[in-house]
Amino acid sequence: MFVNSFLIYGSKFFSHYQSIINQQKEQFSISYIRAIAAVAGYSLYRPEVDNDSVDLGIVSRGGTGKIFSPRLEVQLKCTSRGILDENYIKYPLNLTYQERLPIRGTGDLVKQDNHFILKNPQNLQIEKI
Known part of the structure; x- marks a missing residue:
């Protein structure tokens, strides 16, 4: 007990x-x-x-x-997890958040100077807001 x-x-x-x-x-x-x-x-x-x-x-x-x-x-x-991989940020989003994003697609989010730039975008779709 x-x-x-x-x-x-x-x-x-x-x-x-x-x-x-x-x-x-x-x-x-x-x-x-x-x-x-x-x-x-x-x-x-x-x-x-x-x-x-x-x-x-x-x-x-x-x-x-x-x-x-x-x-x-x-x-x-x-997060306290290690999400940085050299110049990339790898943060998994669950499906609930992905469905709410007005911009969808895949690519490489690269840090250059003080900015993040999406490189190699693929299947990029921008929904009307």
Whole structure:
């Protein structure tokens, strides 16, 4: 009986610990983007309800092109796994997230200087937003 109680308590402890780690990762991701946006002069907004897998929105005030105050909505990911392979980022997305992306395709995401560039795009499809 003692062993069963310990196993149940141990699994609850691990679940609680994992929940805390995930919350810390989420806060780290948000803080990181806030710092980058502040330096670049952009504003951020955070949807109250996460229905569409949008964690933050990045807004540029004004603008000189055809779109006034352009916005970019992002879903943040933070991991402790090794996802860097030289100049590549390899992060597996589960099917739920892949289905929600307005841009689909495959290719090589390469870091050049301070930018990421999609090289060798294949089967690239851009859905109407």
